[in-house]
Amino acid sequence: MNPTRKRRLTIVLLVIAAALVAVALIVFALQQNMNYLFTPSQVQTGQATSYKTFRLGGMVKSGSIQRSKESLKVTFTVVDASGSMPVEYTGILPDLFRDNQSVIATGHMDNARFIATEVLAKHDETYMPKELKDAMAKAHEGKKVNEEAGQDKPQ
16 A cells, blocks of 8 residues: 555544544533433332433422422422322422422432422413414404314304
């Protein structure tokens, strides 16, 4: 093999090796930033044990919210169809946070309780702003929806 061809082969191999290292570093970095969502029953069955940080989603159990008098610490229970998980959070909760409300908490497990670093409250899925509801009512006024054809028909 002549020296020019050998030099080109070395450069190509170095570029390929650098690309492989860059891809490996990107995959590793993205894997560290992923947050998986689990329900309380999935956490109790051990599906979240391999994750340091994950999201816990469910409903706030009615009557489970307890606020500390001397700090911003709040404890509550998140439930799903077949499980429940005690959650501890220190900070200001969203305005929509209340009993029987859907929440997603990001954090980690500490023995049998979930220590949240962030709490998000979901609004009711059926919510519609009054302006939009009025506009839709006005637009569909005097029309009947044909269920079979999926088209509007005048009355």
